[in-house]
Amino acid sequence: MAAGYVDEHKLVLYRDGAQPRDITAFASDMTLTDDLDTLAAELTFTTFISPWDKYTPKLALAPGDKVRVTNQGKTVFSGVIITVTLDGGVTAYDRGWYLNKSEIVLQVNNLAADQVIRKACAKAGVTVGKVCSLPTKITQLWTGSTPSDIISDVLDTCTSATGKQYRHRVDDSGLQVEALPTAPIKAFHKPAKNIAAFDITWALGQVSGEDSIEDTYNAVVIAAEDDGKAYIGAQASNAASIKRYGFMQHIETVTENPGTAVLGQMVKNLLKNADKVGQTRSISEIWGCDEVQSGVVLRFNSPAFGIKGNFRITRVEHHYGGAGHTMALEITALEQVRAAAEGKTDAAAIKAASTDKVQVFGLPDLSGGSDGGSGGTIVKALFTAYYPANNALEGGYLDAQGNRLDPSKHTCAAPPSVPFGTKITVRDTGTSLDGMTYTVNDRGGAIQIKNGVYHFDLLMSSNAECNRWGRKNGSAIIGGSGGGSGSAVSFINTALGEVGYKESGKDINKYGQWAGHNGVAWCVYFVCWCAYKSGAPIPTSYGYVGDMSSYFKSRGKYKSAGSYKPKAGDLMIQGDRHIGIVISAGASSCETVEGNYSNSVKRVTRSYAEISGFCTPWG
Structure with a gap:
């Protein structure tokens, strides 16, 4: 802890095939910036360059070189140089930078949020250290998004569901995701060996800031869009806040139905967090402490400067050298009353400010x-x-x-x-x-x-x-037309429209992707996809032939081959191995449309001797 030592920050250069080199003496204006809204911490410094002075060391720093900042042997920053300017300016980022560089395609269906984050990192080749439990279920498709964007989307969804806020960062062990702390830390600075450490909140530089309703909302609606239709799942509002500030509404969109209980909790959390007057403050200079990172909480007691109570650090700049270790902070109030209670002291007004009207209506199955x-x-x-x-x-x-x-x-x-x-x-x-x-x-x-x-x-x-x-x-x-929906004709036409489709790689196809199980045998997923698209009375959650045939057997809708002439729209079954959609039938054979036939969707003629039986969804 900083209370026990005097800061001695060092800048160390790492290159392949070379010993680590302390280059602290050759760097000036070293600044480490850590922002809660960005995934990567940024280190900037300047090196002295003099091509004509033979006594000036030529570091020849280049993009890709690794650097590390340490303090009394403890790593404060570890990253890679991204930019070097001709006049000696250097910018480096920690490994979180890579989560902003790679664009990926990721589709998940009802997957826990922490597993979504792990999948995104795996696709980007980023090691995962520790991710806290995030049980919120996610169903979403990202195309061409960076893992950083995906992680932000996922954590925003978790915040809406739980009311908790989260932070993410990348250190030497990989990505770290955790709930933001709410308890304040004690931050100390020890300027010299013969001077006792002191609480940095005692000595503030210039303070500026504002109180604003720019980001305040006193009404929240959770809505969803599905096939061109809009649905309202829940809504909440605060009458006292609306009366005082006017009507300000936020629409939160969701891509799946979390259930009425979760919708109710979500809309309450969203309104509680949004119906506040924002209090932000900036401190231009304060003594430095390595423990002060974005997301941590400090407790201030300087009412004369408009800073009293617990404040979260949203951005910190650590400055090394010159006057020693100092910081510039951006902070936001953590303990805020509801918007309508600002400036109020009587209990009735404060109670009214916290009284919300909440309505929960529910949503349809948006995964359909x-x-x-x-x-x-x-x-x-x-x-x-x-x-x-x-x-x-x-x-x-x-x-x-x-x-x-x-x-x-x-x-x-x-x-x-x-x-x-x-x-x-x-x-x-x-x-x-x-x-x-x-x-x-x-x-x-x-x-x-x-x-x-x-x-x-x-x-x-x-x-x-x-x-x-x-x-x-x-x-x-x-809704819809009514007559043709869910018919055998619609089912068959949907299947025929897919003839000629080919997988893009070994078992990589749109039907498996739709089902959330790409890269595996996909004949059943093809049938389920066609049923889903046409509204056919066929279960759409199976991936195994045996499960599909068992479903129809248990309902008396399975016929053995040889004793039954199939009808158009029936499902052709070959043991537990393969499945297809019957489009016509003759005396000794039938014609089918089959997925995963020679890696594509094809029309196939099958003799009844090849077939075990038929599922008969149409009766």
Whole structure:
């Protein structure tokens, strides 16, 4: 700790094939800059260059040379020289610089945030040291983004979900990711051996700063976009702040549905952090301490300078040499009241300033997306059969619009956010209703969106049918044309449209990438992709042939080859090895479209002797 020693910073040069060299005496204006918003720390210094003076050492520093700053044997900075100017100016960065240089492609599906960070670093060839647990699930595609950008996106998502803030840096052991500390540290400076160390917050240079609502928001909405449609998952606002400062709203977009519980926590955290008057201060000069890095917290007690309480260091410049080790700081207040409570002392006003209105509506399954043909949106669904009851308590024979219920018209009740007249196509229930399209004409008190699952009540033709069918989990296509969605024709046409596609490398293809399992056998993923795009009543989460055939066997929808002539849209099964989509059938053979056939999508003619059986999703 700095309280126990006098600073003695040294600059050491490392080159391949040469011994480390102390070049401190040949460097001036050495400054180490550490900013919380950047991944790499920057070291700058100037070397004296005199080509005509034979007594001036010629260091010949060059990009790629390694340098290290030490203090009493402890490493303060380790990095690589990036730029050398003709007049002797040198700029070096720590290894976090490489996370800003390489552009990568990364797709993840429901993966924990800490694992996303590890994947991004692996693609960029950057070693990972310690990453704290980040269980927030991420589903996103980055194309041409740097790992630094990806890490920032991921940590922003985690902050929204948890309310915690995080910092990341790269040291000798690799990338370090941790939650930002909230407890202040004690920072000391010892100017000489015969002088006692002192708390650096006692002696401040010039202080400047501002209080501003430039980045303040008193209303927050969490929204998502899917297939051209916008959804509001949750919203929160603070009436006291709006009354005092005016309406200032922030829209936070998400790419997946985290569930209603998480949405509620997210919107509360976002508003709590945003509904504050920003207090920033700059200290032009203060005694130096190596422990002062971006992200740490210092406690100040200088109300005359507008600095009292805990402040986080957002940027620090360490200056070495000259007057000794000094720093310039940029800090922001850590302990701030809500915006409407600024300047207030009475308890009622402070309580009102912290009273938020929070509404959580839920989101559809955003990992579903478009149905690929009808223009609708796929969501998770819970379907319940119902039949008109001739009593006022259950609505009688009338729908919510006052019209008589008619089972022959295939209507349903839906959550309030789904407009009357919207087409709803049933999927994935494993029943004969898969592919059937209903029209929304009714409501119900319990028919809501819960944890991202849409509840629909399907009108049946009789009480007996209602009791037989009961309640089923599945998925639904909301909107679109209705008739063609989820049909065998749509499924087959989707598959035929892929004929000729070839993988770009060994098992590298868009179907595996879509499923989040690229680089493996992909015949099943091709079938799932076609089902997903067309809205076919086929599960889309499998990657193993045996799982797909077992799904249909358990529902009585599997036929052995030889005893059954397949129909267009059936799935051709070869043991646990291969799968394809039937497009036509004859007496002794059938024609299929198959993925991963000779590394591509092809039309294939198969004799029934080659085939184990058929899955029959269409009944």
